[in-house]
Amino acid sequence: MLKNNLLLALRHLWRNKMYTAINILGLSIGITAFLVIALIARYELSFDTFRVDRDQIYRVYSEFSGVFSGQNRGIGTAVAPWVDEHVSGVAYKAQFFTTGATASPLNPQGKAMDEARQNDIAVVEPDYFSVFSDYEWLNGDPESSLAEPNQVVLTAKKAEQYFGVVNPVDALGRQIQYGDASILTVSGILADLPDNTDLYFNDFVSMATVESGNWVQKYKLNDLGSTNSNSQLFLKLLPGKQAEDIDAQLVALERQYEAEHKEHGFIVNYKMQPFSKLHFSPANIGIFDQSRSPAHLPTLYLLIGVAVLLLLVAAINFINLETAQSIRRAREIGVRKVLGGSKEALVGQFMGQTFLLTAFAMIFALFLAKFSFYYFADFMPPNLTFDPFSPQVLLFALGTTVLVALIAGTYPAFVLSAYRPALALKDRIGVFGKGGGSHNLRRGLVIFQFVIAQVLIFGSLAVGHQINYLLHKDMGFSKDAIVYLNLPWRDTSQKYLLAEELKRWPEISNISLHGSPPAENGYSSSVIKFQKDGEELSHNVFRKFGDTSYVHLYDLHLLAGRNIQPSDTVKEMIINETYARQLGFQEPAEAIGHYLDYDDKKVPIVGLVQDFHFRSLHQVIEPVAIADDHSSYGTLGLKLMTGSTSGTQLEGLLARLEEQWKRFYPDNTFHYEFLDEAIANFYESEQRTAKLVRTATLIAILISCLGLFGLVSFAANQRTKEIGIRKVLGATVSSIVGLLSREFLLLVIIAFALATPLAWWATRQWLGDFAYHIRLSWWLFALCGGLGLLVAFLTMSVQAVRAALNNPVDSLKSE
Incomplete structure (x- = not known):
């Protein structure tokens, strides 16, 4: 019996090669996403679980x-x-x-x-x-x-x-x-x-x-x-x-x-x-390692949710196509029932066929998962590897195969086995038309698929737009063509000699010794006091230490007053607009000439700079003070001439910089970083999220369109004679395409209407993590809906046009 069911299943899969390929491809993509994300989640959730007590x-x-x-x-x-x-x-x-x-x-x-x-x-x-x-x-x-x-x-x-x-x-x-x-x-x-x-x-x-x-x-x-x-x-x-x-x-x-x-x-x-x-x-x-972003539990849960949704989309495809194909198998089922076949035997046969197809999809998914680990290497946690033949992966694959087969196969199996022989033998069962008892469910499943796809399309557009905003927003200072070197702290004399040597290079237009660039992940702050009208005001102020070239190197906009003078210790300060306003000055320039209580001494405010973003755009601008303090010099910033920042010229310049470094610091590693790249790294996590959302969007669209293609193809096959008669009576190709596409396009429009509030809410939640972000304009929603409709229409048109161009003689000759 088992051998017979296996042969029947293989014969059915081979006879319906296109639908088999669609099902295997859709399931394998969904399983791949589920498998990869499940491995990531398992790894992240396993941290330090081996610790005693x-x-x-x-x-x-x-x-x-x-x-x-x-x-x-x-x-x-x-x-x-x-x-x-x-x-x-x-x-x-x-x-x-x-x-x-x-x-x-x-x-x-x-x-x-x-x-x-x-x-x-x-x-x-x-x-x-x-x-x-x-x-x-x-x-x-x-x-x-x-x-x-x-x-x-x-x-x-x-x-x-x-x-x-x-x-x-x-x-x-x-x-x-x-x-x-x-x-x-x-x-x-x-x-x-x-x-x-x-x-x-x-x-x-x-x-x-x-x-x-x-x-x-x-x-x-x-x-x-x-x-x-x-x-x-x-x-x-x-x-x-x-x-x-x-x-x-x-x-x-x-x-x-x-x-x-x-x-x-x-x-x-x-x-x-x-x-x-x-x-x-x-x-x-959180964690101590500043070189990597901490694991974010909500993002991990989001990933798990995306994995489950993609798996559901793939299972829905299978359910839709199998229940639609059940019409083609109606006579076979009717004959089996007339000859004494029990419902249990039919369910077992169809479930076995589903397990076989899912097993093929799982084998393909294991190879896709291996590829995914290479493609998403920058998204994967450090040290996480994938071995498709490891016992843990194989056990997980077996469990997932059983789970998917049960989810995808149970409903079609019971639908098929429940057909009444009399109706089945008279061909009184349809796809979305009369007699199709499960047609409302299939409509609902198509809508569900495209709701997910539309939400992901909108998310992908919004995330991409926000990241473009983050990377190109004016930070309030110059970040292009600036490279900085981290200096050893202990050697206090060599840094000055190195700086003097580099000032002679024509490829370098400006040099500054300072504590840190204007924007960085770390920060240094101090409580600074200010006496105003007999009242003592205290503010937490973020400090930037640099020499007299600091303001010019980074092109900070000096709105009033003057630059700081050279000093071994803090003797005067430049402040930003935000700090001046918090000190109580309606016109920020009025703060110049007043004194701050810093480190048990009076320090005059000598200049005012325009507000600049000294951290990522997740955070608002806060009070900043700039001063000279030689003991804080840990960075050497270099502004490169325009002609020195491309191709082989840049490589040659960096090689010469390393040679000079070895002259002054023979025992220390030469390390440099470009400021614009360092700022882009502020949003490393968001860029990984964008890549994930784009990929999930493509997967959801691909799986949904595969299912839609299969359903339109099957509907066209079921209506072959109707299409032939309409063509004989003068119907055009466009009217037949409209006939086959109309109902499916309506489902996509309903999906867009349902997806819009979900997408708006989810995107607003994500943007809430940023102090500065894009506005959700109407054109984003219009573009999302337009893309969804366009992709769905093109998918349906391929099969609909093919059906419309068929010779009506071929479809009517059997009548």
């Missing part, structure tokens, strides 16, 4: 209110010892610093073995490995390997990378130079952790190294007043203890902060963040 681990972070409001994943360095002394219910605490530094492994003679490379490093206490107890020690232990200054513990892969050893333990006792001067000895080796962790550190420096003053960066220890985003505190609670128990005890520390630092103008609340939520938290209280 994960639900008992919390991070303490800072939340500010008052003059300055916001959140910071870091805390003051005095919080950890305070918790140690005053808080009960904590099993272990891990205070550590996240930092970056260049690392040069040294040979036994103390010479660098390789070029210094930037690394992500954690400066830890031994108790770090009590809070996170999942590490396997290949050699050493926390108490002995991290107890003394100048000790570093490496993971196995990092030991192999640094020293080229086959056995990682052979790296013990070797030395590494971090930054310009810190030479540390390898004192322990850890086994590598899985890739799906946000604690991605491979170099663990002893806290005693920082305390001894021999680390590349200086940290102000036991300081409550300053909040450093690199200063971390994780707590593992005792069994039975809750975060609320710790929150109640931290109130005393918050009161102490408020009492000791009233001059700040804001208060700090210390919050408990579950470790399990770290991966999906916003960037300011």
Whole structure:
């Protein structure tokens, strides 16, 4: 019986090759999208799930209110010892610093073995490995390997990378130079952790190294007043203890902060963040790695929703085509029932046919998924790979095949098996016309498909329009042809010599030493006070430090006053329009000549610049002050001449820049970045979203049009004789095309009417994340509806025109 059903299924699929191809193609595309997105979701949701006692681990972070409001994943360095002394219910605490530094492994003679490379490093206490107890020690232990200054513990892969050893333990006792001067000895080796962790550190420096003053960066220890985003505190609670128990005890520390630092103008609340939520938290209280965007849980849920919808669209295609084709099989079903075939046997036969077709689609989908991982490489999470023959993928593929077959096959199977033999043998069953008992459902399914397609079309147009707006909006400063170099912090003299050398180059029109470009992901702010009419005003002001060329290099628009004068420390400031208005000046230029209370001294306002966007367009413009402070110089900005920014000329110029860099910084890696590219990277996540939406739109349109093509084709075949008679009676090709297309076009118009409010709402929600965004104009909706109708009409016209051009003699000769 099974063999017979298999042969019948293969024969039916082969006899209806076009519909089989449409079904396999549609299902395989839908399954591919579902499979790829499911793997992404599984990977993102798996982060740090392997941690022991994960639900008992919390991070303490800072939340500010008052003059300055916001959140910071870091805390003051005095919080950890305070918790140690005053808080009960904590099993272990891990205070550590996240930092970056260049690392040069040294040979036994103390010479660098390789070029210094930037690394992500954690400066830890031994108790770090009590809070996170999942590490396997290949050699050493926390108490002995991290107890003394100048000790570093490496993971196995990092030991192999640094020293080229086959056995990682052979790296013990070797030395590494971090930054310009810190030479540390390898004192322990850890086994590598899985890739799906946000604690991605491979170099663990002893806290005693920082305390001894021999680390590349200086940290102000036991300081409550300053909040450093690199200063971390994780707590593992005792069994039975809750975060609320710790929150109640931290109130005393918050009161102490408020009492000791009233001059700040804001208060700090210390919050408990579950470790399990770290991966999906916003960037300011999220992951440590600034080189990648944090995972966004709503976007992940959106992806899952898109995957399910695309799978449903593909299943709907199958349901529509199979129920439409059931008319062709009506006589076969009638004969089988007359000869004693049971309903159960017919359902089993049709479900088996669906499973076979779905299996073919799944095989094709696995190959499409492999291709998708290459095409969407920039969208995929780091370290996520796809092996179509891995047990996990094969098991998932089997489950998806069964699920899709049940969704797509159950309804057609029961529709087919429910036909009454008398009606089936008399051909009294139609597609969308009389006698078609399921025609309303098919209409509804076609509408549902095109609602999804129209929403995605509008989303794709709106997202693309917004991203174009973001990338081309005037930021208030010049960003073209500007390249900047990140300078080593420790070497204070070489930067001036390098700048003087580059000023002689004719390819460079302007040079500035400064803290950072006008716009960046990070920022530095300070509470600055201002006395006005006997009242003290406090504002949180974002600071930009640069030399006298800073304003000219970036073409900041000086509206009034003058530029700053050279100074080793902050002696005068330029402010933006927003800050001037917040100081109470209706005419911003009136602020010039007034004094600000900054760093315990009076600093005059000497200039006013036009507002500029110093962060992404997600955020509004806030108060900014520009000053000269030589100790903050960490960047060298270069304005290139127009003729030096294209092709081989640019490559040659960058190569010469690297040569000069090696003259002054032989032990540091040459790294440059173009400002316009850095600003474009602000919207990396949005650009990935745009690519996803475009692809989902194309998939939804393709699947919907495949189904529409199949339905029109089948309707044309069912009405072959009617079309022949109409042509004999004088009907034109256009009237026959209209006859076959009219009802389907009406369904697409209904879908557009239903999709419009959904698309408007969804797009408004997405645009709400931006302080500056496009307006949803009527032409976007008109373009969306026009594109939907055009695609649907062209799809239908291909088959409708073919049917209209057939010779009526061929269709009527059997009558």
